[in-house]
Each structure stands twice: as C-alpha cells, then as structure tokens.
Amino acid sequence: MAKNKKPNPKSLARKPRGFPDKREDVLKAELDMIHRVSSVYRLWGFEGIETGAFEYADALGKFLPDQDRPNAGVFAIQDDDEQWMSLRYDLTAPLARFAAEHWDTLPKPFRRYAYGPVWRNEKPGPGRFREFMQCDADTVGAKGPAADAEMIAMMAEALKAAGAQRFNVRVNTRDLMSGLLDSIDARDEETRLIILRALDKLDRLGLSGVADLLGEGREDESGDYTKGAGLDAERVKRVLAFAESGKSSRGETLEALAAVVSGNEAYDRGIAELREIDGLLSAMGAPDGVVVFDPTIVRGLEYYTGPVFEGELLDEILDEKGRAVRIGSVGGGGRYDGLVSRFRNEEIPATGFSLGISRLAAAMSLTGELNALSGPVVVLVLDREHVADSHVLAHQLRAAGIRSEVYMGSSGMRPQMKYADRRGAPAVVIVGEDERQKGTVTIKDLIVGAQKAKAIKDNTEWRESRPGQVEVSRDEMVATIKGMLEADN
C-alpha cells in the first residue's frame, strides 16, 4: 500500500488548545469590557500602568522553573544570557515588581489599574484558557480595611459595568479561617490545608462531599480517591456549621458566624474586621445581598494575608449542547501584604483584585448576552468599470460616520447580497446602470427585508416584491440610511 509522504495540509492548521481564536463578537465584547471596567477604576482614582509580557522567573515568585519541568504552570524560556523568563501568569506579580522597583518615587499609597493578557500553562476548560485577558486594580501601601472595602465595592461596580446581570461578590477573611482551625485544634499545616480546600468545594460537592473530605476522604465518580483531613465527628460538625453560616445579608452572616466559635482571638479579630468592612461597604454604596460574606471563600493560600473575595455569576450556564457548565469565579482578590515586601526590606501592605475579562466574555457568549454582530453597510459593485462610483458613495457614508465598505470580491450581484447578509450588514447600496442614468441609488434595508420576506409564500411574489427597498436621489442616501439604522437599532 504505497502512500505519498506528503502530510495532509489540513492537519497543519491546528490551534494549540487554550489559546482562543476570537472573532468579532467576542473580540469586541472583550475590548468594550476592558474599556468600561477601566473607566470605573479611573473614576475611583486609579492610574493605568502597562508592563511587559515577560518577567524574570524569580521576580514572579513561587514558580521558579526547575530543571525537569521549566514549564510547569507557567510558560518559560531562557533569555540570551540563560536567565529564565516567564510569561506573566497574572497582573499582580508584575505590579509588585514595578512598585518595589519604583517605590521611592511613587505617590504613596500607589493606586493603579492594568489590563492585558496573562498566560497559564494548565488544562483548559469552558471559560478557562491558557491565554486570557484580565483587568486589575490594586492599592499598594495602604493597610486597614478601608482599602480592602474599596476594592470589594469597586469590583461590584466593575462587574456591573462589564455587563454582568446577576452576580455576587463574596467576602471572607483569613483571620476567621485560622481562628476556626485553632478552635478545633488543627495545628498540623497539612491538615489545615486540607480543611480549607474542603471548605472551598462546598458549592461544588455540597455538605456531604465536604463532610467526607473533612473526615476520612472521598471517592469521586471516576473512582479517584481524595484523602480527607481525618477530623472526628464533633469537629466535622463544627466546621460544617461554620461553612453554613453564609446568609443572604452581611449582618445575618456575622451573627451566625459569631455563634460558631467563641473565645478565640483570631476568630474574633476576623469578625471585627468583617464588621468594619460591612460599614465601609455600605458607605461606599455596595449593596447588601450583592456583596455578601461567605466563610467558604478560600483563594490562594500562600498568597493572601487578610480579606479575600471573589465574584461569581449566578445564572445557570449551559453550553452549546445544553449541558450545564461550571464557569467558576469571574474575578477575585484580597490583601497580600507579603508580596511587595518580598522585594524590599520594609513592610509594604497591598490589596487588590483581578477581573477575568475572557472568562466573563465566554460566559456571556454562552448565555447569549453578547450583542449580535452588526456589519457595515455594503455598497455593491455591479459594473466593474464604475467601481469608483461605489467608492464615492462609501466615502460619503463614512464621512457621515456610517460604517461602510465597497464589495471587494469579483462575483455577481447575488453573491454580493449573500456576502452582505453574512456580514450582518444592516443595508446595501445598489447603483447600476438604471440608477446612474437617473442620478439615484437603491437602498435595501436587509433587516426589514428579512422580516417582510417571512410573510411571503408565493414564488413569483418572492421574486417580484422587493421588501425593504427604496430608490432615492443621491443627495438623500446618507439621510435615508441614517434613518434606517436608527429604526433598526
């Protein structure tokens, strides 16, 4: 069976997974979101900073490439001088580097926003990419809950500005968790981690799943076994009571939390901190019920040192096949007092958050919340020798601020109409011999045309009626199309 050795050219056109191709709908949605979200940040007094895609690996921190797996988690390459550089995996680490480098000359506290792509080398899924856009805001050099509350309130505003309809921002704080762990006498670091990770999974696994993880362990449906924390029944009960303290209002949650543990210093400090944040949130206009307290919010364990929070969409999201998909959080943040200090011999507190633009756009794309594509007005070309004429018309439309183009292909009228249809063009402009003689143009409103055509059954009527079509003098073209666009929208 002799085969030619030429590889199938089609098999070369492959896209690495997790690196999304974005077409106009998603692309525009993301750009608009970035614009609206960063406008919120600017409104609150934050200034923009952009840093490069690569950082030296040791500046990014924890993920030092080791010899065996230099690309675990991050994408890393070696520079000419053999130093490891990594593509940034978030916008916070570069900020920490920037702030530390310029600390002496910056206004303090330093308030900045940033947006751009970040990269993570991990398994992609729905709403989960290896290259994605984030839009962050952080304050470096401010301690105390006001800076944290500001971040939380601003995140809620930013999510709303980004177009999220139903969402909440759930807030927790580290002291509360370590107080809880102390109160059940979980001293061992590994046990503490297991308990926190178990709490984090409440929304996914439910109470009984979390109970299994707190006790002996849990076997999932694929038969994989996860070792539990090994707590006794009494302690499991206590942790579950803590997990269930999240109520729909902040005040109720604080009350419920206060009843779970008593006489623990860190725990009381956590409650006091949340109480203060509650007051500040109200002062900043963050609505109760949208911004809530939730003791099961965990976030990065080695990273955050105080309040933590995350934003989540509340709508059930279905994929193209109607299956429920778990998109997860669309943003989050918290206080990270150790991150900038790492570069300096002084304490530099910091707090901030990140909004997952790509994930939000992906979620909205699945729920059909993205605006439908709308193409340019297409000016048809019926006789090649009069192309310039079409360009004159397109030029007039553009001068009036109407998005428009001349058909650039070489096909006849019918394919040109099809082209306009596929582009989502609101209208086409037709100038042929007839119109040229009379000094007119024919304008077809494709949206109205489509609506009217639905009523037509008969074939000849189909052919002869020209739904949504008008012939006007050239002078009236711009005004007529403007009128159509206003009526359409």
Added chain:
RNA sequence: GCCGCCUUAGCUCAGUAGGUUAGAGCGCUAGAUUGUGGAUCUAGAGGUCCCCUGUUCGAACCAGGGAGGCGGUACCA
C-alpha cells in the same frame, strides 16, 4: 498529573458478524430568477472513515501504541 468516554464530509451524526464505487440532514456552490440575501425546487462540489504498527486474501470496522477532543478529579499564583 490521575480516571473515564469519544474521534467517519465545514457542522451534527448514520453505517457494515472485517468484502468492490462510504451515506443522511444542515451548510456550501450553481441554476430556476438576463440587477437582489433570508423561503421553495433542482443539480453539483466536498472524505488519507484521527495517526502509526500489526492481524488478514482483504481493515473505516479487529489488536497494540500514539495524538486530539470532551467530562470528572487533583492542583490552581
């Protein structure tokens, strides 16, 4: 990383206890309509049946390996 399922036309999927020319619907192209998209009718184009190796007279179908996709789980700055 681990576990499970899947891979046939651009898309969604049929298919044969291994047997000549591999099918449907949608989409695409063209005509019916000499200057009209979306309806209708007709015709047409489009496939290394994921890849490699093996078993066989013969493999899209069977076996082994690999790749890719999907889901779960672990980790997640």
